[in-house]
Amino acid sequence: MVVFCFLVDQTRKIRQTRPVAGSCSRCKRGAKVADMLTSTRFCYIPIYWRSWKAIICTSCGATLKTYRYK
Numbered sequence: 001m002v003v004f005c006f007l008v009d010q011t012r013k014i015r016q017t018r019p020v021a022g023s024c025s026r027c028k029r030g031a032k033v034a035d036m037l038t039s040t041r042f043c044y045i046p047i048y049w050r051s052w053k054a055i056i057c058t059s060c061g062a063t064l065k066t067y068r069y070k
């Protein structure tokens with residue numbers, strides 16, 4: 001018997017946030033710079049991580065801008 005596993009998922013975590021000048025275009029509240037971490041899992045085993053930065057709004061959850069590290 002052969003078991004195939006095609007279960008791939010991604011989880012996105014906010015590691016830390018800092019206040020930043022500017023406000024959300026949707027709700028007009030304060031935007032924040034967030035250090036994000038995306039991990040890709042294959043059959044529940046993390047195989048790949050990526051760090052990135054984004055300007056997000058913690059009030060409505062909007063992602064206003066994303067940056068790549070480097």
Ligand SMILES: [Zn+2]
Nearest residue numbers: 024027057060
């Ligand atoms: Zn907002």
